[in-house]
Amino acid sequence: MKFSTKLPTPSKDALQHSQGLQYKIRDVIDANNGAISFRTYMKMALYEQGLGYYVAGSSKMGKSGDFITAPEISPLFSQCLANQCQQILSEIKADILELGAGSGLMAVQLLLELEKQNALPQYYYILDLSPELKQRQKETFKQLAPHLLDRIAWLEQLPTDFKGVILGNEVLDAMPVDVFTLHKDKLFEHQVIWQNEQLVEQLNPAPQALWNAVTSLKLGTMDTPYTSEINLNLQGWFKALDTCLRQGVVILIDYGYTASEYYHPDRNKGTLICHYQHHVNESPLSYTGLQDITANVDFSAVADAGDKAGFEVLGFTTQAAFLAANQLETFFMRTLEESPEKHYELAQQIRILSLPSEMGERFKVIALGKDFSNPLNGFSITDQRYRL
Ligand SMILES: C[S@@+](CC[C@H](N)C(=O)[O-])C[C@H]1O[C@@H](n2cnc3c(N)ncnc32)[C@H](O)[C@@H]1O
Known part of the structure; x- marks a missing residue:
């Protein structure tokens, strides 16, 4: 992944598409007295109907897209996750619900593994905010595992009375965040305005809800300006998951830190970044709708929101x-026996998934249980709940 100040130039059509979305955002800015929060901007940039990054036609995940996620790197990732699901499903006879299934590759790989283990759930539900990705997920199943299609059910909203495993790989980092700057005893909200025919960021005194949330982080006084992000949607999201799940486990995988690392005084520019065709940049107001905008996950906040909603943190x-x-x-050994010629390729995949400098330590896994408290396989080597 390259860090770029100069990004590849999008096509004329793509630029027009982006401008269409910027004009829509401008209209919302106008309707809101000339400014919207960064969170509202990020929500529109990623999810605005027909125009946002995740809901419009670009290819996003994979080599030809903007970024690569673990299931796109190797089926070994999904096979391990299947192993974890199998343990839970053997203890409670239940289904799987995947949130934000991207290209659908993880669902295919995971179900093929469960099929091998004779442990297929009756249903694998998928809930994605993106109608465009839903289509792509269907195509992936048609191509790679058509015989499993009748087990897949696409949902428009969270189900009620669900029993089973809820999975989300890189979903939390795609949630809109508020951006704030703390300087001395003053707290500012980052807002987006329309000026000289373009989107511009400006700082304004933080509204009460943001002030309360940032105050609860106990960051202390910052002598030099300190910028970071916070996800104010987490508690509401977990409340919705609580209403959805009768019994089972939520497993979330993402890049991020515990609160003390996330909000370390040295991390004074936050973690917000953008991905455009495998180029990383820090310009979320550019290429609106054409590039991914993402923030690292504060896993302490995830644990806290889960706990407040009535979940038990089973492992981190x-x-x-x-x-x-x-x-x-x-x-790894099984795949190697089946295809010895893949030795180098597989070794590379394991390296990317596991090395500390690659995804191994930057990515974390958290599991939250409801009416389920048996120890999970995935945390048998190390469980770092104490760090949350
Ligand atoms: C970075 S992509 C990850 C895709 C896939 N899980 C993977 O690993 O390749 C984020 C996905 O989360 C979805 N998403 C974001 N917020 C969501 C939410 N609240 N509920 C369901 N899906 C969501 C997006 O539409 C997108 O498909």
Whole structure:
């Protein structure tokens, strides 16, 4: 992944599409007395109907897209996750619900593994905010596992009375965040305005809800300006998950930190970044709707929101430890026996999934249980709940 100040130039059509979305955002800015919060901007840039990054036609995940996620790197990732699901499903006879299934590759790989283990759930539900991705997920199943299509059910909203495993890989980082700057005893909200025919960021005194949330982080006084992000939607999201789940486990995988690392005084520019065709940049107001905007996840806040909604945190660890504890080596050896010529390719994949400098430690796994408290395989090597 390259960090770029100069991004590839989008096509004329893409630029027109982006301008259409910017004009729509301008109209919302006008309707809101000339300014919207960064969170509202991010929500529109990613999810505005027909125009936002995740809901319009660009290819996003994968080599030809903007960024690569673990299931796109290797099926070994999904096989390990299947191993974890199998343990839970063997204890409670239930289904799987995946949130934000992207290209659908993880769902395919995971179900193929469960099929091998004779442990297929009756249904694999998918809930995605993106109608365009839903189509792509269907195509992925048609191409790679058509015989499993009748087990897949696409949902428009969270179900009620669900029993089973809820999965979300890189979903939390795609949620809109507020951006704030703290300087001395003053707290500012980052807002987006329309000026000289373009979107511009401006700082204004933070509204009460943001002030309360940032105050609860106990950051202390910052002598130099300190910018970071916060997800004010987490508690509401977990309340919705609580209403949805009768019994089972929520497993969330993402890049992020515990609160003390996330809000470390040295991390004074926050974690917000954008991905455009595998170029990383820090210009979320550019290429609106054409590039991904993402913030790291504060896993302490996730645990806290889950706890407040009535979940029990069952485990927290690094992706490397979670995969190792879910038989990564066994799946590697099995694939190697089936296809010895893939030796180098597989070794590369394991390296990316597990090395601390790659995804191994930057990515974390958290599991939250409801009416389920048995120890989970994935946290048997290391469980770092104490760090949350
Ligand atoms: C970064 S992509 C990850 C895709 C896929 N899980 C993967 O690993 O390749 C984020 C996905 O989350 C979806 N998403 C974001 N917020 C969501 C929410 N609240 N509920 C369901 N899906 C959501 C987006 O539409 C998108 O498909």
